[in-house]
Amino acid sequence: MKLSSPEQTIRIAIVTDGFESNQNFAILVKSILFNTQKRSLNQVSSNIHFHIFTVWSEHILSTLMTTWDLQHVTWEIHNLTPHLSEIDWIPNSHYAGFLALSKLMVPQILADLGLSEVIVLDTDMVVQFDIDELWKKRLNMRENSSVIFGMTENQGTPYLRQKSLPALGRGFNSGLALVLLDRVNRVDWVETWNLMANRILEYKTSLLHGDQDIYNGVFRDNPSIVFRLPCYYNCQFPTVPDFRFQFCPACQSDAKILHFNYISKNSYFLSPDTLAHIGRFAEVLQFYSGLDGYQFRSSNHGPETSAAINFNSNFNETVSRDLTEQCACFFDNGNFKVHLLFLPFSDWRSVGPIKTPETHKNSYAQDVALVTQFSFDRLRAFESLANSWFGVITAALYISESEVIDFIHFWMESSVLSQRSNIALHIVYKIPGRPYPINFLRNVALKNSPSDLVFISDVDFVASENLYQSILDHKHMLYDVTSKKLLVVPAFELSHIQIDDFQPRNKENLMRLKKFGRLKSFLFSKWPQGHGPTNFSKWVSVNSTYQAPFEDMYEPFVVGRKHQLCFFDERFSGYGWNKSTWVYRLWKSLSFQFWVLPSSFIVHVSHANSVWKQDFLDYPRSSSMLRKCMDSIRKVIVSQINSESHHLRE
DSSP: OOOOOGGGEEEEEEEOOSHHHHHHHHHHHHHHHHHHTTSOTTSOOOEEEEEEEESSOHHHHHHHHHHHOBTTEEEEEEEOGGGGGGTTTSOBOOTTTTHHHHTTTHHHHHHTTTOOEEEEEOSSEEEOSOTHHHHTHHHHHTTSTTOOEEEEEOSSOHHHHOTTSOOSTTOEEEEEEEEEGGGGGGGTHHHHHHHHHHHHTTTOSSBSSTHHHHHHHHHHHOGGGEEEOOGGGSEEOOSSTTOOOTTOTTHHHHOSEEEOOSTTTTOTTSOHHHHGGGTHHHHHHHHHHHSOGGGGBOTTOOOOOGGGSOOHHHHHHHSOHHHHHHHHHHHOOSOOOEESSOSOOTTGGGSSSOOOOTTOOOTTTTSEEEEEEEEGGGHHHHHHHHHHOOSOEEEEEEEOGGGHHHHHHHHHHOTTTTTOSOEEEEEEEOOTTOOOOHHHHHHHHHHTOSSSEEEEOOSSEEEOTTHHHHHHHHGGGGGOSSSEEEEEEOEEEESSSOTTTOOOOSHHHHHHHHHTTOEEETTTTTOGGGTGGGOHHHHTTOSSOEEEOOOTTOOOEEEEEGGGSOOOOTTOOSSSSTTHHHHHHHHHTTOEEEEEOSSOOEEEOOOOOOHHHHHHHHTTTSOOHHHHHHHHHHHHHHHHHHHHHHHHHO
8 A cells, every 4th residue: 555645644553462462453443444544534544554563463453454345444463573672682571572662672673764753652531622733742842952752741650659660750651752853863862761770680580560651751851851841641440449530630631641550450351340340431332343444445445347257258158248247245355354363372372374483383383273254143153063163263254344343242151262372263244235154164174274274064964983093093094195185074964853952962862862862964855966976884793994976066065184185265145156156166177086084073053044045946936036146156156166176186
């Protein structure tokens, strides 16, 4: 994205890393843009350039910002890894870890880039005014040739209570800083803060407040370099219910920036009861959390036209131009906002193409990951699936931003989900009116699997108790150099019985249900082609793997190696043909064989059909545009696959 001229651009620097900080970063950005764009529609909003500093979250943040595509916003990511040696020698007991010291490096890094000014913000803030007002304060700061930093005073008394910590009075809060970067070299900033850190550590075993302790020590020795900003630019979160902004009464009625400046105070994980004592602070946070981020999207990021869809000439040979235009909404799957690793994950550095130090080893590299996708209304189904699969899970959730807090509360209160640290949960934000982007979601989950070995499943299934181990026991087949193999996991459904009443955990249980006529292969009555080649009559009596022949419309649930698989075709959405064409490409273009696991399985959890599935199944009784479009695109894709295979053989 082309950068605006410095005179027109507000520069904002933010240090963020880890799931909670990245959640807060997204809320902070929304609050800034909401209040910047509240100005008169006849007035052009200020351009904003975000300088995003991180260590491990580069892939996550780059994906978020790229897919968000914000209007009047540019951004760049600065990886702090090369700079960590500058701060990792400092003992630090702050809850934010190295992040609490990282802001010390930001002024020099940006000054070395030749920049003049920047606003530095903590992620645990929400902005309630047009930030251009704060940006203009830099002009007041320049009136005094000594000033370098603009900050507000602390609204608590930690430096008054702890006399051994150097500070001017109550000290300054480093959660917000307006920095004149072209002046930092006047005080040799890096050497100055290093000297102060060493002085403090002569009588302190570690820093209590991170970079703030060092900033305040520097300001005490060099009071002329700090400019006191009005306190309402940093209204610091009350730590007790009866807090009344004793040191900044203006925060009661005119809080410009709310700062939740102690551990986990603005986390989603706080229950409504816990948040009650902070009153409007909680209401404001929840407002910005639920705000639809798409409203800030670039104006040129509207729905794609049919001309932009990769149909090539085959599509127009198959479908009329009128139908092509009518189908465009079903095929527009390329501009969803994506937030990877939204929740805690024990090894989140292993997800995506993240550059990690050589010392880091992926905990899940040799594991098998269950790959799935679901919407908010399938949350209980996901809980059941997770309860049956204890290995790593990578899942894409399709959800609106207004549903996020309810989703988090469900997760918190679930005895199954709240105890898990090996679920890589990625959010794809819902665009109203769009069909369910099933293959886009599958690809988000698949591409970001921390394991090369992946089991592709739908969310409305539960696994047999031995499935995970069975896959590991047979994974050697997937490394066969003589042929490319996939493992097929047989799928069943129950008849006249609810899975909650009796969940078959092993093959013996399953055969008992079959004996009483309560078991069928999945979709046997409605779509026997889908799983027929698995040959369930044979499966009931075998004790070893066997090869299933490919037949048209075959769509088994398979285990494979991520780097060998093709991704799902994202032109499919809603319902219909989205997996069978993928399986066809695996067989036709990539020459995979299908080998059935002999004793493990999955069982479908019955539920009402989605709107998209019902619309698809009602055709031709209804004039289903979805069915017409999916049928048409299937013909195109099958033709393309056949063409690919022909070229591969030549």
